[in-house]
Amino acid sequence: MPKKKESAQEPATKADVLAVDQKVQALDQKVQTIDQKVQTLDQKVQAVDQKVQVLDQKVQAVDQKVNNIAIKVVMIESDLKEVKENMLTRADKDEIMNSIDGLAGEVRAMGRSVLIRGNWKEEHDGKLDNHEKRIQKLETSPI
Secondary structure (H helix, E strand, O other), X not given: OOOOOOOOOOOOOHHHHHHHHHHHHHXXXXXXXXXXXXXXXHHHHHHHHHHHHHHHHHHHHHHHHHHHHXXXXXXXXXXXXXXXXXXXXXXXXXXXXXXXXXXXXXXXXXXXXXXXXXXHHHHHHHHHHHHHHHHHHHHHOOO
């Protein structure tokens, strides 16, 4: 180990210069090691940045899909509301069926009435024809 100088104003010896040179070389190696580690960290940070960008793109795609789904849900809700407003309920169906049953009963009654009137008309037509013949006989017969 070099001797310690008694004062800062004495000239440096070769040993002093070699010691300083060794310290500088050691510091240079440490700086190079730190530079390598910083470069490695930079590469890792760049890789992470790329992965974050990919994730951002995926998140944007998912956001777009969620927005599309939300729009479709709103449209479906609107359609469902319209269907509910226009839908035939059981009560509506029962009311319609009761009305149809009532109309069917009236149609049956009218059908019977038509049949009865048809028979009545045939009976009366026969009697009218008979009266016509009798009236003609009376009109043509001498009194």
